[in-house]
Amino acid sequence: MSNQPGHxxxxxxxxxxxxxxxxxxxxxERGFENxxxxxxxxxxxxxxxxxxxxxxRKEDLVFDREEESRELVRxxxxxxxxxPPIRAFQTLMRALLEDRHPIFRINQRPIRFWRTVxxxxxxxxxxxxxxxxxxxxxxxxxxxxxxxxxxxPHARLAAAMLMDTLVIAYGEALRAFRxxxxxxxxxxxxxxxxxxxxxxxxxxxxxx
Amino acid sequence: MSNQPGHxxxxxxxxxxxxxxxxxxxxxERGFENxxxxxxxxxxxxxxxxxxxxxxRKEDLVFDREEESRELVRxxxxxxxxxPPIRAFQTLMRALLEDRHPIFRINQRPIRFWRTVxxxxxxxxxxxxxxxxxxxxxxxxxxxxxxxxxxxPHARLAAAMLMDTLVIAYGEALRAFRxxxxxxxxxxxxxxxxxxxxxxxxxxxxxx
DNA sequence: GCAAAACTTGCACTGAGTGTAACAATTTTC
DNA sequence: GAAAATTGTTACACTCAGTGCAAGTTTTGC
Numbered sequence: 001m002s003n004q005p006g007h008x009x010x011x012x013x014x015x016x017x018x019x020x021x022x023x024x025x026x027x028x029e030r031g032f033e034n035x036x037x038x039x040x041x042x043x044x045x046x047x048x049x050x051x052x053x054x055x056x057r058k059e060d061l062v063f064d065r066e067e068e069s070r071e072l073v074r075x076x077x078x079x080x081x082x083x084p085p086i087r088a089f090q091t092l093m094r095a096l097l098e099d100r101h102p103i104f105r106i107n108q109r110p111i112r113f114w115r116t117v118x119x120x121x122x123x124x125x126x127x128x129x130x131x132x133x134x135x136x137x138x139x140x141x142x143x144x145x146x147x148x149x150x151x152x153p154h155a156r157l158a159a160a161m162l163m164d165t166l167v168i169a170y171g172e173a174l175r176a177f178r179x180x181x182x183x184x185x186x187x188x189x190x191x192x193x194x195x196x197x198x199x200x201x202x203x204x205x206x207x208x
Numbered sequence: 209m210s211n212q213p214g215h216x217x218x219x220x221x222x223x224x225x226x227x228x229x230x231x232x233x234x235x236x237e238r239g240f241e242n243x244x245x246x247x248x249x250x251x252x253x254x255x256x257x258x259x260x261x262x263x264x265r266k267e268d269l270v271f272d273r274e275e276e277s278r279e280l281v282r283x284x285x286x287x288x289x290x291x292p293p294i295r296a297f298q299t300l301m302r303a304l305l306e307d308r309h310p311i312f313r314i315n316q317r318p319i320r321f322w323r324t325v326x327x328x329x330x331x332x333x334x335x336x337x338x339x340x341x342x343x344x345x346x347x348x349x350x351x352x353x354x355x356x357x358x359x360x361p362h363a364r365l366a367a368a369m370l371m372d373t374l375v376i377a378y379g380e381a382l383r384a385f386r387x388x389x390x391x392x393x394x395x396x397x398x399x400x401x402x403x404x405x406x407x408x409x410x411x412x413x414x415x416x
Numbered sequence: 417g418c419a420a421a422a423c424t425t426g427c428a429c430t431g432a433g434t435g436t437a438a439c440a441a442t443t444t445t446c
Numbered sequence: 447g448a449a450a451a452t453t454g455t456t457a458c459a460c461t462c463a464g465t466g467c468a469a470g471t472t473t474t475g476c
Contacts, residue, residue, distance in 0.1 A: 006442085006443080007441095007442070007443090008441080008442055008443075008453075008454080011441095011442090011454090012454080015454095036430085036431060036432085037431075037432070037433090038431080046455080046456090047455060047456045047457075048456090048457095049434095049455075049456065049457080049458095050454085050455060050456075052432090052433070052434085053454080053455080056433085057432085057433080058431095058432070058433090125333065125337045128336050128337055128340045129333045129336055129337075132336045151383070153376055153377075153379075153380040153394075153397075153398050154398075154401070156376050156379075157372065157373065157376050157398060157401060157402060157405075160369075160372035160375075160376060161369050161372060161402075161405060164365065164368035164369055164372060165365065167368075168361055168364050168365050168368060169361075171361075171364075172361040175359070186361075189361075190361050190362075190365060193362070193365060193409045193410070194365055194369075194409055196408050196409055196411075197365075197369060197405040197406060197408045197409025197410075198405060198409075199408070200404050200405045200407070200408030200409070201401045201402055201404055201405025201406075201408070202401070202405075203404075214473085214474080215472095215473070215474085216422075216423080216472080216473055216474075219423095219472095219473090220423080244461085244462060244463085245462080245463070245464090246462080254424085254425095255424060255425045255426075256425090256426090257424075257425060257426075257427095257465095258423085258424060258425075260463090260464070260465085261423080261424080264464085265463085265464080266462095266463070266464090
């Protein structure tokens with residue numbers, strides 16, 4: 001009655017998914033602040049505490065896929081050959097855009113999602129926090145790849161600028177989509193400017 | 209029994225200051241999360257609700273001087289003559305550093321302050337949120353000065369990169385101070401790299 | 417001095433998040 | 447295939463941030 005993942009793990013994954021789905025639906029319908037955890041638990045048919053077991057904070061019900069992007073970057077930096085780390089990162093991002101990777105996918109789904117986020121101060125703040133920790137992680141990876149200490153200010157500067165670039169490029173692509181312009185072109189314009197800026201800022205260092 | 213500011217306003221300012229001082233002391237002593245609003249109110253000799261009247265969120269007890277920097281930038285952009293906005297901004301920042309303006313002052317005080325912040329997840333998040341809104345404001349001012357719409361992605365990119373630059377430069381200056389290196393030199397190094405990056409990213413636009 | 421305006425306070429409430437211990441389901445072991 | 451050990455779920459009681467409201471005080475303008 002059980003295979004590799006085990007009956008228990010399948011149930012856990014299912015429960016987690018149901019809670020997340022119910023929560024997302026309610027948030028989109030009525031806004032993040034107007035839905036309580038109690039309500040999500042009731043609607044899911046599960047105890048309040050169980051919701052907290054899976055999602056320690058309310059915001060985690062909305063954002064629970066940071067790890068994906070982190071892993072993508074980690075792998076690209078590991079397999080970069082002799083290339084300087086920032087080059088490798090930029091190559092990866094251009095490839096993801098070129099290949100229409102889901103992470104940069106633009107359609108009605110992310111539009112609705114990000115509108116829900118934008119409508120909630122708490123979620124905007126949390127998105128910024130995530131951007132910050134991603135930038136910190138990226139800085140650590142860049143520094144590590146270059147054999148520098150983890151707090152190296154050049155790595156931090158590069159990482160922060162790269163994250164800004166991607167976030168703003170993505171936001172602009174969403175806007176382009178809404179305004180019936182070409183999202184990929186809008187994305188690429190901001191991205192290439194940002195990358196040029198980072199390369200100029202880091203000129204002469206080991207990073208570029 | 210009252211002069212220009214009025215008896216009432218002086219009392220208000222005084223109360224506000226006492227609350228803020230008590231809170232800061234307790235936070236530095238025992239950490240942000242280990243001090244409740246109840247305790248601050250009790251120690252200040254004021255009602256819990258009064259604390260919230262002055263400081264709507266707990267975090268506001270720690271950060272309540274964003275407006276200063278915003279005003280500084282606003283004035284510099286208003287009085288920039290024919291200079292492109294980003295140039296004006298960079299000139300202002302170089303001048304503030306050169307003149308040892310309090311906003312960039314480095315000594316034991318800000319060191320202790322930022323260590324307290326760094327020790328509290330909630331405060332780190334809030335600091336990031338403040339950086340984000342400051343970047344948004346700056347983007348708006350830059351766009352406005354250049355006669356562009358407020359959401360112009362180039363303005364947003366420039367503003368975000370400039371804010372990163374200053375935040376990282378300041379952090380590095382604090383670190384330099386702790387390690388007995390020259391803070392101003394450390395600050396200037398990061399700042400000039402960041403500025404060069406922004407100028408390269410925005411090359412050919414009206415902003416630079 | 418008096419009335420209006422502004423500030424403080426107490427009180428009752430909502431909702432997020434935590435700790436704990438009892439209970440139920442699953443997995444492991446023999 | 448049943449007993450034992452592990453792991454997840456639940457109920458319960460609690461802390462603390464933050465809000466809304468109405469009553470009480472203080473300050474101010476006249």
